[in-house]
Amino acid sequence: MGTTMFEKIWARHVVAEGPGGQTLLYVDRHLLHEGSTAALVRLAGSGRRVRRPDLSFATADHYVLTSPGAPAPDAEIGSMVASLTAHTAQQGIVFFGRGDVRRGIVHVIGPEQGLTLPGMLLVCGDSHTATHGAFGALAFGIGSSEVEHVLATQTLWQRKPKTLRVTVDGRLAAGVAAKDVILAIIATIGAAGGVGHAIEYAGSAIRAMSMAERMTVCNMSIEAGARCGMVAPDETTFAYVRGRPFAPAGDAWAQALGLWQSLPSDPDALFDREVRLDAADIAPTVTWGTSPQDALPITERVPDPAAVADPVRRASLARALAYMGLAAGVPLTDVKVDRAFIGSCTNSRLDDLRAAAAVAKGRRAVVPAWVVPGSGLVKQAAEAEGLDRIFLAAGFEWREAGCSMCVGMNGETARAGERVASTSNRNFEGRQGKGARTHLMSPAMAAAAAVTGRLTDVRRL
Amino acid sequence: MEPFTRITAIAAPIDLPNVDTDRIVPARFLRKPQGSPGYDRFLFHDVRFEADGAEKPEFVLNHPSFRGARILVAADNFGCGSSREAAVWALAAYGVRVVIAPSLGDIFHQNCFKNGLLAVILPGDVVTGLRGALHARPGSTLSVDLDSQTVTAPEGAVHRFELDPFRKQMLLSGQDEIALTLGYEAQIAEFEARQA
Ligand code: SF4
Numbered sequence: 021m022g023t024t025m026f027e028k029i030w031a032r033h034v035v036a037e038g039p040g041g042q043t044l045l046y047v048d049r050h051l052l053h054e055g056s057t058a059a060l061v062r063l064a065g066s067g068r069r070v071r072r073p074d075l076s077f078a079t080a081d082h083y084v085l086t087s088p089g090a091p092a093p094d095a096e097i098g099s100m101v102a103s104l105t106a107h108t109a110q111q112g113i114v115f116f117g118r119g120d121v122r123r124g125i126v127h128v129i130g131p132e133q134g135l136t137l138p139g140m141l142l143v144c145g146d147s148h149t150a151t152h153g154a155f156g157a158l159a160f161g162i163g164s165s166e167v168e169h170v171l172a173t174q175t176l177w178q179r180k181p182k183t184l185r186v187t188v189d190g191r192l193a194a195g196v197a198a199k200d201v202i203l204a205i206i207a208t209i210g211a212a213g214g215v216g217h218a219i220e221y222a223g224s225a226i227r228a229m230s231m232a233e234r235m236t237v238c239n240m241s242i243e244a245g246a247r248c249g250m251v252a253p254d255e256t257t258f259a260y261v262r263g264r265p266f267a268p269a270g271d272a273w274a275q276a277l278g279l280w281q282s283l284p285s286d287p288d289a290l291f292d293r294e295v296r297l298d299a300a301d302i303a304p305t306v307t308w309g310t311s312p313q314d315a316l317p318i319t320e321r322v323p324d325p326a327a328v329a330d331p332v333r334r335a336s337l338a339r340a341l342a343y344m345g346l347a348a349g350v351p352l353t354d355v356k357v358d359r360a361f362i363g364s365c366t367n368s369r370l371d372d373l374r375a376a377a378a379v380a381k382g383r384r385a386v387v388p389a390w391v392v393p394g395s396g397l398v399k400q401a402a403e404a405e406g407l408d409r410i411f412l413a414a415g416f417e418w419r420e421a422g423c424s425m426c427v428g429m430n431g432e433t434a435r436a437g438e439r440v441a442s443t444s445n446r447n448f449e450g451r452q453g454k455g456a457r458t459h460l461m462s463p464a465m466a467a468a469a470a471v472t473g474r475l476t477d478v479r480r481l
Numbered sequence: 482m483e484p485f486t487r488i489t490a491i492a493a494p495i496d497l498p499n500v501d502t503d504r505i506v507p508a509r510f511l512r513k514p515q516g517s518p519g520y521d522r523f524l525f526h527d528v529r530f531e532a533d534g535a536e537k538p539e540f541v542l543n544h545p546s547f548r549g550a551r552i553l554v555a556a557d558n559f560g561c562g563s564s565r566e567a568a569v570w571a572l573a574a575y576g577v578r579v580v581i582a583p584s585l586g587d588i589f590h591q592n593c594f595k596n597g598l599l600a601v602i603l604p605g606d607v608v609t610g611l612r613g614a615l616h617a618r619p620g621s622t623l624s625v626d627l628d629s630q631t632v633t634a635p636e637g638a639v640h641r642f643e644l645d646p647f648r649k650q651m652l653l654s655g656q657d658e659i660a661l662t663l664g665y666e667a668q669i670a671e672f673e674a675r676q677a
Contacts, residue, residue, distance in 0.1 A: 211499050
């Protein structure tokens with residue numbers, strides 16, 4: 021019987037088998053952001069050292085202000101970046117800080133810099149670390165104590181999860197994006213559907229995707245409850261990685277390539293679970309509720325709690341509609357929005373901004389609409405091809421790189437009651453600001469909502 | 482880390498599935514250092530308090546009978562979403578030592594153990610039954626015994642739960658996991674030598 025890609029990568033990282041079915045795994049790459057500082061502080065306080073500062077890389081993303089011109093933040097928010105700056109300098113960790121064009125969202129810059137490579141075990145104190153699995157890496161988010169553990173030992177204790185293969189075959193219709201694929205997957209398996217599993221995304225629709233699209237899919241694995249998601253590396257992957265600043269070059273490249281080509285799951289590998297979707301069935305999708313599983317094709321209506329038999333599900337649905345300020349049975353395309361947010365580690369890469377700009381071009385935003393590039397380099401590349409001018413001409417705000425209104429830790433939040441068409445990954449209560457209402461969708465759909473002022477089927481625009 | 486052995490305490494039911502860690506601790510509190518003053522008030526802040534700081538009477542922990550709860554009995558996928566360990570820090574600051582659920586967010590689950598909170602996974606129907614009993618008799622206590630891996634319901638039924646022996650040992654001893662791993666230095670160095 022063959023072996024899955026997950027098992028191959030896992031096996032390559034086993035340092036020791038510990039007690040009770042726990043395995044000590046070696047970490048090839050550790051990415052840090054402002055939220056990781058507390059672990060650096062505790063480590064220093066305990067008199068321990070960072071074992072491998074050369075394998076750790078840090079950036080500022082959650083707390084950096086993204087208003088044009090990148091003004092200085094208030095003292096408390098500013099101290100989050102200052103503290104990371106100081107602690108990484110002390111420990112000799114490379115840090116992409118304010119003023120560095122390479123700075124950006126940790127899950128955008130890892131791949132962009134060639135820090136994310138196939139076959140790696142990569143961790144970060146952030147749940148969307150699964151993004152890096154798009155390269156055929158074993159990448160998952162960890163908590164603050166685990167961050168401290170990795171800093172001190174370069175290892176982690178893990179229990180082997182089960183494997184789940186999600187196969188999407190066929191061709192996506194025009195107007196359907198990677199975001200729609202992952203929202204459809206989550207709606208199918210549920211927000212808890214992947215708990216305890218490592219997901220491998222496979223099938224012709226996934227194979228046909230660019231790296232940016234694969235990252236969008238893997239990014240939201242956590243929204244299906246899975247800690248990691250991965251796509252087998254192939255020519256698309258290698259073409260993306262080649263020539264990146266931290267990627268192997270010369271002889272090292274040839275050697276690495278040999279390993280990477282051996283990573284995909286064997287044809288006869290068995291997965292603990294299999295789920296299949298037909299790409300042709302997937303439509304532009306939006307969320308209507310407060311869990312990412314609350315997603316429907318834009319052509320549908322707001323669901324009716326009265327039609328749900330299970331009392332827990334019915335209560336939860338009613339609560340979601342009350343929070344979202346939606347009435348059952350209303351066509352989704354009748355729902356008016358107050359703002360649009362195009363950004364986040366799910367959808368802030370160059371391809372995403374191109375898709376949004378294609379919709380914005382020649383039109384006019386009728387609600388405040390922000391475009392927040394994922395990194396300084398994405399911003400630069402977008403400006404080089406004139407995307408900033410398209411957005412500005414259409415009345416969108418063109419901002420600096422960062423997490424921004426995905427989570428609003430830097431104070432960039434939506435107001436209570438405001439309805440946001442957002443390309444981010446979480447529509448939880450209060451996620452984009454206390455009382456803010458989030459509808460998740462693709463960049464093209466968010467741009468369409470910005471220019472019409474309501475949830476819109478981008479295919480009908 | 483405070484060792485865990487056995488606890489008998491008031492348990493509060495949290496009925497909604499998929500309670501995410503943004504709801505457990507809103508993002509704006511994440512810049513406050515762990516253990517800073519009033520940390521216990523961050524717990525469930527926006528569903529627990531009005532804008533003026535007054536308690537929302539409908540929230541379960543504001544019910545007089547559940548006020549001193551040290552055990553939460555939650556629904557599926559409690560603690561999903563963000564990796565923020567602050568969710569566990571806030572639970573601990575409030576006094577919660579045990580979370581019982583049919584399933585938990587993976588990272589939250591790990592974070593519990595790192596902070597001396599016992600995460601108990603029991604079958605969905607058992608957990609639903611426990612929540613039902615707590616609603617029927619608010620203020621009832623549950624007993625959770627780590628050594629025998631059991632939860633004793635208010636009416637006396639005993640439910641055994643599975644627990645990874647490694648996690649169990651760490652909880653019982655309150656041992657520092659980093660210190661334990663540093664004991665594997667030889668294997669780690671050997672692994673690194675093989676990679677080079
Ligand atoms: S963009 Fe959003 S989800 Fe991604 S790392 Fe930043 S805050 Fe987290």
